[in-house]
Amino acid sequence: MLPFARVSIIGLGLIGSSVARAVKANMPEVRITGFDADPEVRDRAHDLGFCDDVADTAGTAVIDAGLVILCVPVGAMGLVAEQMAADLPADAIVSDVGSCKQSVAEALAAALPEATIIPAHPVAGTEKSGPDAGFATLFKGRWCILTPPTNAPEAAVAALSTFWQRLGADVEIMDARHHDLVLAITSHLPHLIAYTIVGTADDLGEVTQSEVIKYSAGGFRDFTRIAASDPVMWRDVFLNNKEAVLEMLQRFSEDLTALQRAIRYGKGDDLEALFARTRDIRRSIVEQGQDDDAPDFGRKH
Ligand SMILES: NC(=O)C1=CN([C@@H]2O[C@H](COP(=O)(O)OP(=O)(O)OC[C@H]3O[C@@H](n4cnc5c(N)ncnc54)[C@H](O)[C@@H]3O)[C@@H](O)[C@H]2O)C=CC1
Numbered sequence: 001m002l003p004f005a006r007v008s009i010i011g012l013g014l015i016g017s018s019v020a021r022a023v024k025a026n027m028p029e030v031r032i033t034g035f036d037a038d039p040e041v042r043d044r045a046h047d048l049g050f051c052d053d054v055a056d057t058a059g060t061a062v063i064d065a066g067l068v069i070l071c072v073p074v075g076a077m078g079l080v081a082e083q084m085a086a087d088l089p090a091d092a093i094v095s096d097v098g099s100c101k102q103s104v105a106e107a108l109a110a111a112l113p114e115a116t117i118i119p120a121h122p123v124a125g126t127e128k129s130g131p132d133a134g135f136a137t138l139f140k141g142r143w144c145i146l147t148p149p150t151n152a153p154e155a156a157v158a159a160l161s162t163f164w165q166r167l168g169a170d171v172e173i174m175d176a177r178h179h180d181l182v183l184a185i186t187s188h189l190p191h192l193i194a195y196t197i198v199g200t201a202d203d204l205g206e207v208t209q210s211e212v213i214k215y216s217a218g219g220f221r222d223f224t225r226i227a228a229s230d231p232v233m234w235r236d237v238f239l240n241n242k243e244a245v246l247e248m249l250q251r252f253s254e255d256l257t258a259l260q261r262a263i264r265y266g267k268g269d270d271l272e273a274l275f276a277r278t279r280d281i282r283r284s285i286v287e288q289g290q291d292d293d294a295p296d297f298g299r300k301h
Pocket residue numbers: 010011012013014015016035036037038041071072073074076079080097098099100121122123124125126127128129130131230233237
């Protein structure tokens with residue numbers, strides 16, 4: 001049975017268009033209405049055809065929805081929720097795909113006090129953005145973490161879990177605060193480090209840009225991929241998961257300082273012990289089949 005007959009997707013970039021394509025591929029009977037604030041994205045969505053209808057406002061997009069999924073940057077979630085509030089059917093479930101969950105849950109609850117809200121985060125993506133970047137298999141074998149509030153109706157959580165499973169994801173339920181801490185270290189901090197290292201290399205006076213490009217075949221190249229991720233999306237993630245990111249950044253800087261001292265004082269054993277420990281972590285990820293060397297993130301198997 002279909003978990004929802006009508007799904008509305010607000011924000012038709014990488015994730016929104018991937019959800020739409022995945023619904024079309026896995027549940028072709030479901031009717032999809034999309035909306036995006038950018039008229040060029042709406043036109044492109046129309047041409048690409050991954051929605052049945054592309055609406056001109058957030059309100060008209062949700063008028064007959066069973067499920068509404070907000071796929072906009074996390075800082076825009078509250079505004080979009082306000083814009084659709086008057087037209088949202090009373091029995092619709094509202095969800096989102098934001099990369100951090102506590103601040104989004106608060107913004108949605110404030111804008112839609114009567115609605116059933118079940119936040120979600122598909123831990124799947126790429127460094128690309130926009131409607132052309134999406135693809136139907138993005139969520140296959142990936143985790144989708146749901147962070148329902150404690151009073152969320154069980155049936156709504158079950159329906160949303162089924163929805164994501166039908167798109168190929170493995171669903172996990174988690175507390176929003178815990179989600180934000182875990183993702184701060186596994187996703188947000190790595191992005192911050194990538195942005196920093198590529199910026200630092202670019203700032204180096206004696207190393208020209210062409211040398212950076214020419215000799216970036218090593219580890220640096222992987223950082224440049226992540227550092228190409230959408231600036232608005234990541235600005236919002238850091239501003240909205242501030243506490244957890246600052247906590248992880250503090251720990252990271254302490255560990256970096258310890259490494260700096262080990263190098264300065266020639267503590268080779270300390271360096272080797274850390275590198276051996278981290279190599280074991282990589283090996284266990286590979287053994288569990290969680291890495292397929294794909295240029296993306298979070299595939300479970
Ligand atoms: N990029 C990734 O790898 C992943 C992103 N996410 C989350 O998914 C969400 C969307 O990210 P992407 O699809 O990557 O971004 P994107 O930049 O590809 O798409 C976002 C779309 O939202 C639209 N938008 C912005 N403000 C709006 C508003 N007020 N009303 C309507 N539309 C609006 C933009 O015009 C754009 O088309 C973000 O919250 C992000 O944290 C989650 C998992 C992975």
